[in-house]
Amino acid sequence: xxQRLEELREHIRKEIRKELKIxxxxxxxxxxxxxxxxxxxxxxxxxxxxxxxxxLQEELQELESQILLSQGQAGAPTEPPPFxxxx
Numbered sequence: 034x035x036q037r038l039e040e041l042r043e044h045i046r047k048e049i050r051k052e053l054k055i056x057x058x059x060x061x062x063x064x065x066x067x068x069x070x071x072x073x074x075x076x077x078x079x080x081x082x083x084x085x086x087x088x089l090q091e092e093l094q095e096l097e098s099q100i101l102l103s104q105g106q107a108g109a110p111t112e113p114p115p116f117x118x119x120x
Contacts, residue, residue: 038100045093049086056082 059078066072 035100035103038096038103042093042096042100045089045096049089049093052082052086052089056086 056079059075059082063072063075063079066075
């Protein structure tokens with residue numbers, strides 16, 4: 034289970050890097066374009082990339098919480114220690 038979560042985390046990070054490159058390229062195009070229609074298209078691309086980035090970052094946060102929980106459970110004892118009364 035832990036290995037699967039790690040693979041998923043790496044996949045999400047890869048998708049975040051990809052979206053950042055798309056956003057960067059679109060912002061570069063936005064700076065140099067003079068065509069009004071192209072500017073609208075590029076602005077839409079930037080907005081879409083921002084939306085995907087937000088969703089991916091939220092997904093990554095949730096996944097990292099799951100990883101922390103699973104690591105905590107792996108280190109926790111399966112049964113509580115027996116109660117002893119040393120009074």
